[in-house]
Amino acid sequence: MSGLPLLTILIAIPLVAGLVALFLNANGARWLALAATLIDLALGAYLWIAYDPSGAQWQFVEHMPVAGSISWALGIDGIALVLIQLTTFLMPICIGASWRAIEKRVPEYMAAFLLMEALMLGVFAAQDLFLFYIFFEGGLIPMYLIIGIWGGAERIKASYKFFLYTLLGSVLMLIAMLYMVGAAHTTSIPSLMAFNFPVDAQKWLFLAFLASFAVKLPMWPVHTWLPDAHVQAPTAGSVILAGVLLKLGGYGFIRFSLPMFPDGSHQFVPLMFVLSGIAVVYTSLVALVQRDMKKLIAYSSVAHMGFVTFGLFAMNRQGIEGAMIVMLSHGLVSGALFLCVGVVYDRLHTREIDRYGGLADNMPGYALLFMVFTMASVGLPGTSGFVGEFLSSVGTYHASTWAAIAATTGIILGAAYMLWLYWRICFGTQRHKDAAAMPDLSTREWWLLAPIALAVFWMGIYPESFIRPIRGDVGRLLVRIERVAPQGDSQLTPGPGVPRAAHGATQ
Amino acid sequence: MIARLAPLLPELMLSIGATILMIVAAFAGRRGSAWVSWLSVALLIAATFALIGAPSHAGPVFDGIVTADLFGAFGKAIIFPSAAIAIIAAHGWFERGAEHASEYAVLILFSAVGMSVMVSATSLISLYVGLELVSLASYVLAAYRPTDERSAEAGLKYFVLGALASGILLYGISLLYGFTGTASFAGLAAAFGRGAPSLGLLFGLVFVLAGLAFKASVVPFHMWTPDVYEGAPTPVTAFFASAPKAAAVLLATRVCLEALGPATDAWRQIVIFAALASIFLGAIAAYGQTNIKRLLAYSSINNVGFALIGLAAAGPRGASSVLFYMAVYIVMTLGAFLCVLWMRDEKGRPVESIESLSGLSQTRPAFAAALAIFMFSLAGVPPLFGFWPKLLVFNAAVASGYVALAVAGILGTVIGAYYYLKIVKVMYMDEPAAPYARVRQPIQGALILIAALAVSPLGYLLIGPLGSITDKAAESIF
Numbered sequence: 001m002s003g004l005p006l007l008t009i010l011i012a013i014p015l016v017a018g019l020v021a022l023f024l025n026a027n028g029a030r031w032l033a034l035a036a037t038l039i040d041l042a043l044g045a046y047l048w049i050a051y052d053p054s055g056a057q058w059q060f061v062e063h064m065p066v067a068g069s070i071s072w073a074l075g076i077d078g079i080a081l082v083l084i085q086l087t088t089f090l091m092p093i094c095i096g097a098s099w100r101a102i103e104k105r106v107p108e109y110m111a112a113f114l115l116m117e118a119l120m121l122g123v124f125a126a127q128d129l130f131l132f133y134i135f136f137e138g139g140l141i142p143m144y145l146i147i148g149i150w151g152g153a154e155r156i157k158a159s160y161k162f163f164l165y166t167l168l169g170s171v172l173m174l175i176a177m178l179y180m181v182g183a184a185h186t187t188s189i190p191s192l193m194a195f196n197f198p199v200d201a202q203k204w205l206f207l208a209f210l211a212s213f214a215v216k217l218p219m220w221p222v223h224t225w226l227p228d229a230h231v232q233a234p235t236a237g238s239v240i241l242a243g244v245l246l247k248l249g250g251y252g253f254i255r256f257s258l259p260m261f262p263d264g265s266h267q268f269v270p271l272m273f274v275l276s277g278i279a280v281v282y283t284s285l286v287a288l289v290q291r292d293m294k295k296l297i298a299y300s301s302v303a304h305m306g307f308v309t310f311g312l313f314a315m316n317r318q319g320i321e322g323a324m325i326v327m328l329s330h331g332l333v334s335g336a337l338f339l340c341v342g343v344v345y346d347r348l349h350t351r352e353i354d355r356y357g358g359l360a361d362n363m364p365g366y367a368l369l370f371m372v373f374t375m376a377s378v379g380l381p382g383t384s385g386f387v388g389e390f391l392s393s394v395g396t397y398h399a400s401t402w403a404a405i406a407a408t409t410g411i412i413l414g415a416a417y418m419l420w421l422y423w424r425i426c427f428g429t430q431r432h433k434d435a436a437a438m439p440d441l442s443t444r445e446w447w448l449l450a451p452i453a454l455a456v457f458w459m460g461i462y463p464e465s466f467i468r469p470i471r472g473d474v475g476r477l478l479v480r481i482e483r484v485a486p487q488g489d490s491q492l493t494p495g496p497g498v499p500r501a502a503h504g505a506t507q
Numbered sequence: 508m509i510a511r512l513a514p515l516l517p518e519l520m521l522s523i524g525a526t527i528l529m530i531v532a533a534f535a536g537r538r539g540s541a542w543v544s545w546l547s548v549a550l551l552i553a554a555t556f557a558l559i560g561a562p563s564h565a566g567p568v569f570d571g572i573v574t575a576d577l578f579g580a581f582g583k584a585i586i587f588p589s590a591a592i593a594i595i596a597a598h599g600w601f602e603r604g605a606e607h608a609s610e611y612a613v614l615i616l617f618s619a620v621g622m623s624v625m626v627s628a629t630s631l632i633s634l635y636v637g638l639e640l641v642s643l644a645s646y647v648l649a650a651y652r653p654t655d656e657r658s659a660e661a662g663l664k665y666f667v668l669g670a671l672a673s674g675i676l677l678y679g680i681s682l683l684y685g686f687t688g689t690a691s692f693a694g695l696a697a698a699f700g701r702g703a704p705s706l707g708l709l710f711g712l713v714f715v716l717a718g719l720a721f722k723a724s725v726v727p728f729h730m731w732t733p734d735v736y737e738g739a740p741t742p743v744t745a746f747f748a749s750a751p752k753a754a755a756v757l758l759a760t761r762v763c764l765e766a767l768g769p770a771t772d773a774w775r776q777i778v779i780f781a782a783l784a785s786i787f788l789g790a791i792a793a794y795g796q797t798n799i800k801r802l803l804a805y806s807s808i809n810n811v812g813f814a815l816i817g818l819a820a821a822g823p824r825g826a827s828s829v830l831f832y833m834a835v836y837i838v839m840t841l842g843a844f845l846c847v848l849w850m851r852d853e854k855g856r857p858v859e860s861i862e863s864l865s866g867l868s869q870t871r872p873a874f875a876a877a878l879a880i881f882m883f884s885l886a887g888v889p890p891l892f893g894f895w896p897k898l899l900v901f902n903a904a905v906a907s908g909y910v911a912l913a914v915a916g917i918l919g920t921v922i923g924a925y926y927y928l929k930i931v932k933v934m935y936m937d938e939p940a941a942p943y944a945r946v947r948q949p950i951q952g953a954l955i956l957i958a959a960l961a962v963s964p965l966g967y968l969l970i971g972p973l974g975s976i977t978d979k980a981a982e983s984i985f
Contacts, residue, residue: 022872067971069902105869119890130898134964138890141883144928148936156936160928167888167924171917174898178905178913 005062007074007125010043010084011118014091018114026106030099033110037091037117044088051081053469057476058127058190069187073127078469079254079324080124083247086331087124089455090243091117094236096448097339101235101346102150109150112142113236120244124251129177129187136248137170143237143245151232158225158232165225169215176208180260193259193480206264209257217249219309220279223302230298231351235342238294242301243335250308250327254320258312259480265313266484272313273403279306280410287417293341293351296421297334300377303410304330310407311392315485319395320474321467326388328466329376329459333385336373336452340366343445344425347438353421358430363440367426369449374422376456378415384459399486514565514575517554517583518623524550525616532609540609544594547612551591551619558583564983571691573627578830581980582626582757585834586750590619592841592954593746596848599948600742600857611651615746618644622754629765631680631690631715634758638676638722641751642669648746649739661738668721668731676718682711692766700769712767716777719762723755725815726784729808733792736804741857744800745844748807753833756814760829763818765984771821778819779912785812786919793926798859799847802926803840806885809923810836813887813900816916820903826981828899831973835896835962842958843881845951849874851944858943861930866939874943875934877959884962886927887920892966 017036021029051059061075076084094113102109119142122135140163148159181187184195197205215222226246230238258265280303287299304326311323343366344359345351360367376383379390389411397404430436441449459466512519525547532543563580573579594612621640628634646669650662684690686707687698699708721728736744763774789809796802814836817828850858868875884893897920904913961969 066967067974070967070970108868108872134889134894137888137894141888141890144931145935148932156932159932159936160925163928164921164925168918168921171921172914175901175905175910175913175917178898178902179910182902182906 005074006043006047006060007062007076007121008072010040010047010088011074011121011125013040013043013118014114014121015118018111018118021107021110021114024107026103029107029110030095033095033114034092036114037088037095040117040121041088041092044085047076047081048085048469051076051078051469053078053472057473061127063127069181070130071128071187073131073188074125075127075190076125078471078473079251081469082324082328082466083124083244083251084121086247086328087117087120087244089451090239090331090335093335093339093448093452094239096444097239097342098234098236099444101342105149109146112145113240116142116146116240120248123248127189129181129189129192132189133170133174133177136252137167139245139248140166143241146237147229147233150234150237153232154228155232158228161225162229165222166215169212169222172208173212176205180205189255193255195260197261199263202261202264203267204264206257206261206268209252209261210268213249213252213257214275215249216252217246217305217309218302219249219275219305220282220302221275223279223283226302227295227298230301230338231292231294235338235345238298238338238342239335242297242338243331246301246305247327247331250305250312250323253309253312254324254477258315259477262481262484265315265481266486269313269315269399269486272309273400273406276306276309276313277403277406279303280310280407281413284410284413284417288413288420291353293353293421293425294338295351296353296417297337297341300414300417301330301334303414304334304377306410307389307392307407310396310403313486314392314395314399314403315478315481316395316398317474317478318391319399320477321470322388322391322393322395324388324470324474325384325459325463325466326392329384329388329456332452332455332459333373333376333383336369336449336456337377339445339448339452340370340373343441343449344438348435353424355432356425356435357428357432358426358436359438360426361430362436362438365441365446369441369453370426371422372453372456374418376460378418379411382457382460384456384463387460387463397490398488400488401490404490511568513561514568515573516560516562517557517587518620520554520557521550521616521620521623525613525620528609528616529613532613535609537609540611541598543609544598544612547616548591548594550616551587551594554619555584555587567629571693572630572633573624574629575627577976577980577983578757578761578826579623579627581830581834581976582754583623585837586622586626586754587619589749589753589837589841590615590622590746592845593742593750595950595954596745596841596845597740597742599946599951600740600848611648614644614648618648618746618751622750625754625758626761628758628761629692631683631692631695631766634762635673635677635680638755638758639673641754642673642722645669645747645751648743649735651743652740655738655740657738658740661735664738665731665735672718672721672728675714675721679711679714679716679718682707682714686711692762695766696768699767704770704773708770709773712770712773713777715762716759716774719755719759720781723752723759723811724804724808725781725811726788726808727781729785729788732808733801733804736807737798737801737859741800741844741848741859744803745841745848748803748840748844749837752807752811753837756811756818756829756833760818760826761984764821764826768985775819775821778815779909782812782815782819783912783915783919785809785815786916787812787922790919790923790926793923796926797861799850799861799864799930800859802861802930803843803847806923806927807840809919810840810885812919813897813916816912817900817903819912820900820907820909822903822907823978823981823985824906825900825903826984827974827977828896828903830977830980831899832896834973834977835892835966838958838961839881839884839893842955842962843878843885845955845958846874846878846881848951849943849946849948849955851946852941853944855944861933863940863943864930864933865937867934867943869939870942877955879931879934880959880963882927882930886924888924890964892962892964892969895967895970 624637793805
């Protein structure tokens with residue numbers, strides 16, 4: 001490993017580029033943003049190659065005490081690594097998606113996005129509790145501005161709702177963090193992950209963290225900010241919201257709730273299963289009746305996040321690895337679906353499903369890619385969605401058959417709303433002249449969507465590339481939570497032994 | 508004799524300097540106002556540097572009437588510069604009319620002397636004298652624009668209510684003195700330490716706290732704040748919101764922890780109530796405001812509430828968090844008010860409506876960015892530095908076992924965030940309104956820039972030095 005502080009550089013590049021972008025003209029800001037995000041992508045790829053899955057738990061560690069109880073401590077394990085990959089991969093695509101769609105106040109827009117990337121990378125890399133919180137909450141400001149300035153007609157309400165909802169969730173976590181630091185006398189996340197808090201306190205700590213992560217993820221019933229935020233945000237904003245911001249909740253559960261409060265988690269497994277089950281089934285049904293494409297995909301996000309919480313709180317290997325893959329896959333697929341919506345929105349300026357139809361005739365390339373992502377969202381084998389949902393369902397089945405029934409119902413409903421959406425948009429007769437006259441994907445749009453499609457297939461056909469870095473860390477997590485994992489009702493029960501002769505075996 | 512006076516060097520410099528400047532100003536008339544102002548600023552800066560040495564550690568002076576300790580020195584180190592900034596802020600603001608007389612700077616100097624007596628007082632008498640010196644100067648300052656009806660009204664309102672509060676405070680002081688026979692903080696602490704306080708002592712304690720709460724504009728004694736802040740000339744409002752407020756909070760901290768330390772259980776519930784009431788009233792009442800000065804008035808009520816959470820936590824950690832909070836609060840508030848001073852229509856007249864900020868980010872991006880930084884910082888949203896002092900006060904509360912108080916307080920930050928967001932929304936998301944006139948004031952501009960950088964994430968680099976100073980300063984009163 002080189003002596004360079006790679007993670008700091010990874011965070012600093014978009015930060016500095018964002019500040020510089022403010023002083024450039026529109027085109028300069030676009031190119032600078034693209035260049036900065038591509039450099040980060042390359043750095044991210046280097047991290048992936050340089051990361052040693054069989055090596056130490058925390059790699060690329062940096063530590064610089066700032067003062068008092070906060071230090072600039074960075075370091076990643078496999079779980080953070082893959083989420084950093086996801087972020088750096090989606091960012092250039094977001095910049096590309098905004099290339100023509102955003103025309104007013106471009107430098108500020110690019111600056112907000114780059115700041116966003118720096119903060120998100122910081123969340124995944126932070127090893128200090130307060131540093132984590134600062135990055136975690138800091139992301140609210142650029143996203144508030146992105147929704148509020150460049151959003152749709154109802155953008156103001158959506159931006160307020162997003163900001164205040166998530167802030168309200170997070171502040172309780174801060175109090176819990178203060179308590180934890182007081183009890184454990186350290187702010188280092190790795191040390192806290194090994195610290196045993198009193199069992200009574202764990203319950204409250206878990207609930208405080210749940211308040212924050214449930215809103216971020218989002219879980220039913222605190223998901224209501226998400227459809228508003230998604231619908232009003234510009235396309236790239238929705239991509240980053242679905243692709244990365246929602247992953248903060250799942251990451252929080254893996255990094256904090258499970259390892260730090262195993263007993264607290266154990267107590268709330270039934271609650272988590274019930275909420276996840278409602279999320280999967282109820283929001284799928286809600287998605288089924290949406291008329292707005294973005295809203296439909298937003299509700300499907302909530303349903304997919306239900307698989308994440310199912311998998312995580314099954315507390316077994318398949319469940320947790322499945323939850324991670326669902327997060328990665330959902331980041332790619334829902335991001336791509338929002339881009340697909342953006343493609344037609346840029347042409348017709350409406351998201352009403354009824355205004356489209358028969359696009360397969362005039363936009364064959366679009367129909368092809370849209371189908372790939374629809375299938376991935378449904379969870380067709382060969383795509384990333386299958387791997388995640390399958391593993392997570394297997395894990396859930398080991399923990400509880402009833403939960404598994406709810407989860408698998410969601411898969412069926414997911415197929416229903418996604419296929420129906422695809423049918424209404426791409427197949428059928430061309431009812432509207434303007435929709436029928438839309439040109440197919442431009443070269444730029446191919447460049448945005450094709451890489452995601454490739455990644456979706458890669459994750460679907462050879463998921464090992466993505467599971468390998470996290471395997472060791474999931475193992476370490478399991479060691480910590482094994483004793484409290486829910487004992488499922490689906491264990492094989494060996495029957496009474498039968499003598500060999502009785503079943504007709506011969507000598 | 509010289510050695511005995513050395514610990515009071517800053518106060519002596521300011522009092523003598525202010526007296527001389529007053530005489531000079533009387534003869535120089537309006538022509539002298541500019542250089543009297545600059546001399547006052549120089550005097551305040553010199554007084555700040557004079558804090559190094561004896562004034563920060565000499566201990567009790569004049570038989571314990573006042574003391575020269577690090578706590579007081581820290582208070583003066585934030586009070587003098589903010590008084591200087593209040594003078595600089597007024598410089599460009601008043602000058603257009605014929606109303607900017609030299610007395611403005613002199614009044615602020617006297618007020619600074621009063622505040623430095625307040626933060627170093629260790630006797631009820633010096634406490635009262637310091638407080639009255641500040642108040643008398645403040646009444647005049649609030650009514651400083653005779654041409655403006657609102658200013659006169661603000662001055663009168665402040666005077667009547669302030670006099671009432673002084674009366675309450677004095678009554679409390681007389682009760683404490685009558686029941687203990689001493690006016691010194693050490694004597695009071697000893698009296699309170701002798702077991703459960705008598706009814707008379709309790710009454711005295713409540714009255715003294717009520718008087719101090721008025722000066723710090725803490726709910727339920729905050730009623731004067733929005734009116735006075737709105738009516739007073741903006742530079743004066745900037746001054747009221749910063750230095751005197753910090754002085755009052757620091758004084759309350761010293762009284763509670765040093766004089767009433769053994770009676771912590773008696774005052775803690777009062778402080779908790781005042782803290783939460785201030786946080787929530789400050790947050791909720793600001794919703795409907797259309798005048799930015801009124802809004803900042805409620806914001807200051809809200810912020811003092813957070814500082815009081817640190818006081819309710821008590822102990823060195825709590826005191827340290829109060830000092831840290833007030834230091835950062837002053838920077839944020841002065842920065843925000845310096846921005847408000849730049850709000851002028853094309854003809855150069857001051858504008859105070861929040862509406863006029865519409866679309867400021869498109870007409871004046873740097874100005875809007877600075878104000879947005881102050882707003883997010885006042886709201887306590889990370890990664891801005893305003894988050895850290897909030898974290899410290901909540902940390903102190905949690906460490907003392909007051910988790911419910913911390914939870915209630917932090918929920919208040921979410922309610923408060925709404926109106927800070929509203930200003931950002933108006934500046935960034937609304938269509939541009941008539942642009943402001945460009946103001947050519949490089950010094951004010953530089954001050955805004957410094958304040959904005961200090962509360963930006965770069966501020967976290969200050970945690971180390973500032974934290975160790977506030978810790979030591981807090982230790983010095985225990």
